Amino acid sequence: MKIRITVVDQKGNCPCHRxxxxxxVFDYDQDRGKLCPLAMHVLFPMIDILRYGGKLKSDVFCCPDVDTINVFKIEKLDE
Incomplete structure (x- = not known):
């Protein structure tokens, strides 16, 4: 199973530091090093839930950087 992560919005006042x-768009397995570590800190538990068959209340999450609040959408893609 593939996990796709897409930046769908930015809400902060500054450009993203990364x-x-x-x-x-990022493929979780292939692009892990390209994704911001702050975002990965938030997204990893959600990705883990999806990978092990769990369901999320929302598929949209934001990074914790108050200067640049990137909003990410997580999608599970069946291969």
């Missing part, structure tokens, strides 16, 4: 832009 240069993420709305529309950026």
């Amino acid at each position: 240069a993420h832009q709305v529309g950026d």
Whole structure:
């Protein structure tokens, strides 16, 4: 199973410190090093839930950077 992570919105006042832009798409297994560590800290537990068959109340989560609040959408893709 693949996990796709997409930047769907930015709500902060500053550009992203990792240069993420709305529309950026990441494959969790192939692009892990390209994704911001702050975002990964938030997203990892959600990804783990999806990988082990759990369900999420929402598929949208934001990073904890108050200067740049990136909003990420997590999708489980069946191969």
